[in-house]
Amino acid sequence: MDERVPTTIGELGEFALIERLTARLPQGPAVRLGPGDDAAVIAAPDGRVVATSDLLVEGRHFRRDWSGPYEIGRKAAAQNLADVAAMGARPTALLLGLAAPPETEVAWVLRLADGLREECAPAGASVAGGDVVRAPQITLAVTALGDLAGGPPLTRAGARPGDVVAVRGRLGFAAAGLRLLAEGRDGPAELLDAHRRPRPPYEAGPQARELGATALVDVSDGLVQDLGHIAVASGTRIELDGDALPVPPVLGPAGLHHVLTGGDDHAFAGTFPPDVRLPGTWTVIGRVAEAAPGTGDVVVDGRPYTAGGWDHFRS
Amino acid sequence: MDERVPTTIGELGEFALIERLTARLPQGPAVRLGPGDDAAVIAAPDGRVVATSDLLVEGRHFRRDWSGPYEIGRKAAAQNLADVAAMGARPTALLLGLAAPPETEVAWVLRLADGLREECAPAGASVAGGDVVRAPQITLAVTALGDLAGGPPLTRAGARPGDVVAVRGRLGFAAAGLRLLAEGRDGPAELLDAHRRPRPPYEAGPQARELGATALVDVSDGLVQDLGHIAVASGTRIELDGDALPVPPVLGPAGLHHVLTGGDDHAFAGTFPPDVRLPGTWTVIGRVAEAAPGTGDVVVDGRPYTAGGWDHFRS
Numbered sequence: 164m165d166e167r168v169p170t171t172i173g174e175l176g177e178f179a180l181i182e183r184l185t186a187r188l189p190q191g192p193a194v195r196l197g198p199g200d201d202a203a204v205i206a207a208p209d210g211r212v213v214a215t216s217d218l219l220v221e222g223r224h225f226r227r228d229w230s231g232p233y234e235i236g237r238k239a240a241a242q243n244l245a246d247v248a249a250m251g252a253r254p255t256a257l258l259l260g261l262a263a264p265p266e267t268e269v270a271w272v273l274r275l276a277d278g279l280r281e282e283c284a285p286a287g288a289s290v291a292g293g294d295v296v297r298a299p300q301i302t303l304a305v306t307a308l309g310d311l312a313g314g315p316p317l318t319r320a321g322a323r324p325g326d327v328v329a330v331r332g333r334l335g336f337a338a339a340g341l342r343l344l345a346e347g348r349d350g351p352a353e354l355l356d357a358h359r360r361p362r363p364p365y366e367a368g369p370q371a372r373e374l375g376a377t378a379l380v381d382v383s384d385g386l387v388q389d390l391g392h393i394a395v396a397s398g399t400r401i402e403l404d405g406d407a408l409p410v411p412p413v414l415g416p417a418g419l420h421h422v423l424t425g426g427d428d429h430a431f432a433g434t435f436p437p438d439v440r441l442p443g444t445w446t447v448i449g450r451v452a453e454a455a456p457g458t459g460d461v462v463v464d465g466r467p468y469t470a471g472g473w474d475h476f477r478s
Numbered sequence: 479m480d481e482r483v484p485t486t487i488g489e490l491g492e493f494a495l496i497e498r499l500t501a502r503l504p505q506g507p508a509v510r511l512g513p514g515d516d517a518a519v520i521a522a523p524d525g526r527v528v529a530t531s532d533l534l535v536e537g538r539h540f541r542r543d544w545s546g547p548y549e550i551g552r553k554a555a556a557q558n559l560a561d562v563a564a565m566g567a568r569p570t571a572l573l574l575g576l577a578a579p580p581e582t583e584v585a586w587v588l589r590l591a592d593g594l595r596e597e598c599a600p601a602g603a604s605v606a607g608g609d610v611v612r613a614p615q616i617t618l619a620v621t622a623l624g625d626l627a628g629g630p631p632l633t634r635a636g637a638r639p640g641d642v643v644a645v646r647g648r649l650g651f652a653a654a655g656l657r658l659l660a661e662g663r664d665g666p667a668e669l670l671d672a673h674r675r676p677r678p679p680y681e682a683g684p685q686a687r688e689l690g691a692t693a694l695v696d697v698s699d700g701l702v703q704d705l706g707h708i709a710v711a712s713g714t715r716i717e718l719d720g721d722a723l724p725v726p727p728v729l730g731p732a733g734l735h736h737v738l739t740g741g742d743d744h745a746f747a748g749t750f751p752p753d754v755r756l757p758g759t760w761t762v763i764g765r766v767a768e769a770a771p772g773t774g775d776v777v778v779d780g781r782p783y784t785a786g787g788w789d790h791f792r793s
Binding site for chain 1: 510511514515516517519520521522523524525526527528529530531532533534535539561562563565567571573574575576577606607608609611612613614615617619621622623624626631634635655694695696711728
C-alpha cells in the first residue's frame with residue numbers, strides 16, 4: 164500500500180482532482196447550478212447571454228518558467244472576462260477546460276484555480292464548471308458568459324464618422340514586460356507584472372454602454388489592430404493623435420510602439436458620439452472619419468502605422 | 479510572389495481561416511450576434527442558460543487515422559450537445575476552440591466545421607463563435623449552451639427510492655466499434671460508425687423533463703458509472719435487471735460488458751416516478767432503491783458490476 168499523499172494529478176485521479184478544484188471555487192449569485200452535473204446552469208436575466216471562448220497553450224500563450232500558475236489563472240480568466248465586458252456586459256460565469264500531463268503537480272492546478280477564482284470575483288463571476296483531460300501539454304480552454312442587463316451589445320460595427328475614440332486602461336505595459344522577459348533582462352516590476360497579470364478595468368464595458376458608446380473592443384492584439392477591427396466592421400477610418408496617446412516613461416524608448424501594437428493589457432477602446440461627456444478614467448485619443456480607400460483603416464497623425472499585429476498562426 | 483492557393487492553415491493565416499470557417503457556419507434563430515466580434519450573443523429566453531464545456535485531445539479522444547475530420551466534428555459537437563440535453567434543455571449554440579499545428583490542412587479544418595454544423599443543426603443549435611490558435615497537437619474545446627424553456631434542470635440528485643430507471647438510445651455500440659479499431663479488425667459497419675459518430679437522441683432530454691424525470695444523465699463514461707453518479711448524488715442505490723438490458727447480437731460475445739461499461743454512445747439514462755407512462759422509445763432497465771452501504775451504488779441482478787469505469791488521468 165502506497166500511503167503517500169498524491170502530488171501529481173495522475174496519482175490523484177480525475178474525480179478527486181475535480182473535487183479538490185470545486186472545493187476551492189465558491190459559486191456566486193448568478194450560478195443556479197455549479198460544478199458536478201452534466202452542465203452548469205447560469206442566470207441570464209436579460210434573456211440573452213454573451214459568450215466567448217479562448218484557448219491558451221503552454222509555450223505559446225504562457226510559459227511556466229515566466230509565470231506561476233496563479234498568474235496564468237488570472238490571465239486566462241482576464242482575457243475572457245475582458246471579451247465579455249467589451250460587449251458592454253457584466254461577466255457571470257466561467258467554464259474551465261484543462262488539458263494537462265498526468266505528472267502535473269496537484270498544487271500547480273489548485274493555484275491555477277485560485278488565480279481564476281480571484282480574477283473572476285471582482286468582475287462578479289465564478290468558475291461554474293469545466294472539464295479536465297490528459298494531454299502531453301498544458302492547454303487551458305476558458306469560456307466566459309455575461310449579461311447585458313437590457314442594453315444593446317457593443318459591437319465593432321457601430322462607429323460613425325464624427326465619433327470620438329477613447330481608451331480606458333493601460334496600454335503597452337504587458338508588451339514591454341514581455342520584451343524584458345524575452346531578452347532575459349530585469350526591469351520595472353510593474354511591466355513584468357503587467358505581462359504576467361493584466362488588470363482589465365471590466366467596469367469600463369457596462370460604463371461605455373451607459374455612456375452611449377457606439378462601438379467597443381478590448382485591446383488584446385494591439386491598439387492599432389483592434390481599432391482596425393472597428394474601422395473595418397463600421398466602414399470607417401480611425402484617426403489617432405500621437406500626442407494624445409498615453410505613453411508613460413516607464414515603457415522605455417519603445418513606449419509609443421508598445422502602446423500602438425502591444426496586446427494583452429486588455430484596456431478598452433471605444434467610439435462615442437461627438438457630444439459625449441467622458442469621465443476622467445477615459446482618455447480621448449482620436450476620432451472616427453469617413454473611410455478613405457488606400458489610406459489605411461487606422462492612421463496615427465495621418466499616416467498608417469504598419470508595424471504589424473498579431474496573427475496566431477503566422478507569428 | 480507565391481500565387482498558390484494556401485493549403486495549410488499556417489499559409490492561410492488566422493483571420494482568413496476564421497473567415498473561411500464562418501462562411502460555412504450559418505447562424506440559427508437563437509444567435510443574436512454570431513462570429514466576428516469580441517463575443518457572441520445567444521438567446522436565453524428562459525432567463526437561465528445551460529452551459530458545458532469539453533476538451534478533445536488528438537490521440538486521446540480521437541485519432542486522425544481512425545476518424546475523418548467530419549466525424550470528429552460531429553462527435554465533438556455530439557458529446558457537448560448531449561450534456562446540454564441531459565439537463566432537460568434544448569441546445570442553442572456551440573463555441574469552438576481549435577488548437578492546431580500550422581501544417582494542418584485547411585480542408586481538414588473546414589470538414590471539421592461541416593461536422594460540427596451538421597450535428598448542431600438537427601439539435602437546434604449553431605456554431606456561434608470560438609477561437610483558433612497554434613499548437614503542436616490538435617485539441618478541440620467545445621462549449622455548448624442550451625435553454626430550459628421554464629422547466630427545472632434535470633440534475634443527478636433527484637432520484638428517489640421507488641423510481642424506475644430507463645434508457646433511450648444505443649448502449650455499447652461505440653465501445654464495441656472502438657475495440658474493433660483497437661484490435662485492427664474489421665467488423666459490422668454500424669459498430670465502427672458508432673465509434674466515429676455517436677447519434678444521441680437529443681430530444682430525449684426535453685422529453686424526459688416533460689415526462690417528469692427525477693434525474694437524467696447522458697451515458698458518456700459507461701452505464702454503470704454514469705448511473706453511479708445519480709446514485710451517489712441522490713443518496714440512493716440503483717438496481718439493474720440484467721435481462722432487461724438491451725444487448726443486441728451485433729455487439730458480439732462481450733455485448734453485456736459493452737452495454738454496462740461502454741461510453742461515448744450518449745444514450746440518456748434517467749429515473750422516473752413509479753407511475754410514469756413511458757413512450758416506446760424508452761426501455762425500463764431497473765429501479766431506484768434505498769442506499770445500502772457496502773453493497774455498491776449500482777448493482778446488476780443484485781451484485782456490483784466492478785469491471786471499472788473511465789478515469790481520464792488513470793486509464
